[in-house]
Amino acid sequence: MKIINSLVICALLLCFSTVSHAIRIKDIASLEGVRDNQLVGYGLVVGLNGTGDSDQTKIQIQSVVNMLEKMGITTSVNDIKVKNVAAVMVTATLPPFAKQGNRIDVLVSSLGDAKSIAGGTLIMTPLKGADNQVYAVAQGSVLTNSFAFGGQGASAQKNHPTAGGVPNGALVERELPNALAGKSVLHLNLEISDFTTASRVVAAINEKFKSQVAASRDSGSITLTIPEAYANRTVEFVAALETLEVKPDVQAKVVLNERTGTVVMGENVRISRVAITHGSLSLVIKETPQVSQPAPFSKTGETKVVPRTDLKVEEESRRLMVMPEGASIGDVVRALNLLGVTPRDLISILQAVKAAGALQAELTII
Known part of the structure; x- marks a missing residue:
């Protein structure tokens, strides 16, 4: 059934x-340079209930020492033994046109041998881009939607307790350059390269603006020349063309x-x-161990376990x-x-x- x-x-x-519908250009293409950027940082999650990194993981101990020294507290690695701290990697995605003060979500993943980071707090963690510049700072309570408990004889775990997130946990501190500012020519990239789809997109745009605004560079890229009527109005131009509908061709x-x-x-x-x-x-092989033993009162022979093989072949x-x-x-x-x-x-x-x-x-x- x-x-x-x-x-x-x-x-x-x-x-x-079988019924194909027209799709908006914004759903099958994107402007060149308008994209997300990946951020990463190293930090500490504190406040764990004995589920943090063990003493064998030295990285979190050294990190705690460095953090305390920045706060004016002098100590050494040998003086610190903690199980309520976990070293973590923090990742986030910086969307295009994000402004200072905007908040973004972050993901937190254990770097050492912590059993769980559920219920912990991520302390201030700078998040850097590929250019090694700090673009956001993350801090907040870690949510994992999981748990891990155990003793010497049994344990229980739900989901993945060594990874979680901090919703809206990072503040944007540095803005990305505006990829559209001051440009008279833009490039539209198709999500799936196709000559027929590119040709249809060009035709739809040129028909909309009644001029040769668009031209195909190849099967996946279209050059857009901003009309004089939209000079210094790039946002309005993009808004007008991205809502146009075309029927994409699919291989x-x-x-x-x-x-x-x-x-x-x-x-x-x-x-x-x-x-x-x-x-x-269908071939089914089944092994059934059987016991072979000598006759009652026999002075010869010994009891042995011998295999018995059942073979079944079925062909439909x-x-x-x-x-x-x-x-x-x-x-x-x-x-x-x-x-x-x-x-x-x-x-x-x-x-x-x-x-x-x-x-x-x-x-x-x-």
Whole structure:
């Protein structure tokens, strides 16, 4: 029943996907230079209930010493033994056009052998970019949505207690340069490169502004010349073009995930005339240990454990299914549903059809 349900769901999705809708340009492309930036920093989480790094991890002890010295407290590594502190790496994503004082989320991950950082507090941690400049400072209570408790004989754990986050835990201290300021020419990059889609985007933009505003550089990039009517009004120009709708073209592709049995197929996938049959061979080997012992009152022989092997081979017989020329992927799913194949069988069948040269699509295995 689960097999039939899986294939029925796949067929329904394919039916719905046959109706293509126009997509906004902002959903399939982005302006060059307008992007996120990664930030990273090293810090300490304090206030843990004995679940911090052990004494074998020296890095957090040295960090505590350095922090106390900055606060005017002189101590040494040998004088400090703490289990309520954990060394952590802090990461964050700085969005484009973030301003000073804006808050961003941060992720906190244990660097040593701490058992849990749940309930701890991240103390002031500078976050740097790839240019080694500080762009934000993080601090706050760590939320993990997990726990880890244990004793000598048993333990219990939920989720991943050595990683968590601080919502809105970082303050932006340095702004990124404005990628659009003072520019008369912009570049629009498609998320998925395609010559047909690029041509349609150019046509839609030029029709909107009634002039040759856009020109394709290649299959994934479009050059935009800001019209004189929008001089010094770059934001309004971008807002006007990103809401335009186009119908993107999609390459015929089949994506297979052999680990999970997932099969994803686009609506443009076609199959040439081919005959398909699929049967499975099942081999079951079962070892059953048995005890062999001599007859009662016998003076010879000894008791031994001997193996007993049961071998069972089953081979299913399936019908032959002939697919007509130019069959759509929906036709294929319905035909394979009649054959009673599982999603994992479907992966093997599609690989064989591609090897036979009948699958008119790119086959990607992940």
